[in-house]
Amino acid sequence: MTSLSVMGVGKIGGEVAYLASVLGIADEICLYDSNAALAHAQALDILHTGIDLSVSTDPDDISGADIAVFSAGIARTPDIKTRADLLSVNLPAADDCAAFLEGYSGVLITITNPMDANNYYLHRRCSIPRERCIGFGGQLDAARFSGYLGEYGIPGDAWVLGEHGEHQVPLFSTLPGDVPEDIRNEILGKMRRSSMEVIRGKGGTVFGPAWHIASLIRNVADNTHAVLPVSCVLDGEYGVSGCSLGVPARIGQSGIEEIIEWDLDAWEKARFMEAAAASCALCRRADE
Missing domain, CATH: 3.40.50.720 (NAD(P)-binding Rossmann-like Domain)
Known part of the structure; x- marks a missing residue:
């Protein structure tokens, strides 16, 4: 139960x-x-x-x-x-x-x-x-990323780390082929605008977030030990502390069982650190 x-x-x-x-x-x-x-x-x-x-x-x-x-x-x-x-x-x-x-x-x-x-x-x-x-946020961002990869005919599993917002970091280094920087930036721009298209059309996102949230709840309830992109409070992982940020983590009944540190390429690492700076700045404002 x-x-x-x-x-x-x-x-x-x-x-x-x-x-x-x-x-x-x-x-x-x-x-x-x-x-x-x-x-x-x-x-x-x-x-x-x-x-x-x-x-x-x-x-x-x-x-x-x-x-x-x-x-x-x-x-x-x-x-x-x-x-x-x-x-x-x-x-x-x-x-x-x-x-x-x-x-x-x-x-x-x-x-x-x-x-x-x-x-x-x-x-x-x-x-x-x-x-x-x-x-919660990385699963939804990854689903959107997967759709854009399909539009460009790029195969592979979609992963998005970083902030759930302007500083999201789609991972291209985990895909089977090399993706040029101009295409990376194009896709990132589409991802940043994707939720606003829904918000303008119907007043807010509902179905996509709710489905993935329910999936996350099921992974906790069923103790699946699945690795998912979720926001974790970091304490040195990826060289970041003092904020919460999207990273791959193993999920079970106890919550976050393990934060998994993947090697990021130069394009990804630069954007991940920008995300960390943005998240840390917001966290300091929340603490005031």
Whole structure:
């Protein structure tokens, strides 16, 4: 049996709770939102599927969940240029949810943007060990990267490290052939713009993120030991400390079992260090 709490049950959080229910990933779910009427409505909507599971809206149940998802806060709009611009408006949501994570002993998955900074902030604010703080974003970025590789006829598995934002780092050195720098930069530019196309068309991304978040939850719940691109609080790995950043990590019931350090080529390493600098700067702002 796996218990899941979702803090912030709007578009993405609500869809994640629904997917975790219908896919049989969790059999106990706690839904929390600052809008209590929304949380109640989402709980009823899930129960009306007829699925046999327990659904609570009592925030006191959050701290007892095996897996907690932080998805509360303001989503990006066409007027918000980058995810980093959401830091000041979403820190209050992080503080609100942190109150329910006192002494939390499960695995925390952070979704709310800027995700890397929020993952680091909740790790420190709630004194949750870094191994149990997972930031979501790399799986979604990798799926987008895979689509662009297909457009260019480039084979191979897609991996994206770095920041979940402007400083994402698609890996080309892991692909079977050499990809020229001009093509790399073209694809990176497309990736940076990909979410905004969805936001302008429908007001926000939902299906892609929710599907990959549900997959991440399943990997934790099922103790798969799969290697996934997730944001981890770094302490010397890749020569970086004091921030959270996307890297390959082995995932299981205890959270991050192992951070795997891959050799990056010069193009990737330069961008990874730019990502580290950007993430560290945001984390210092969050700590102020």
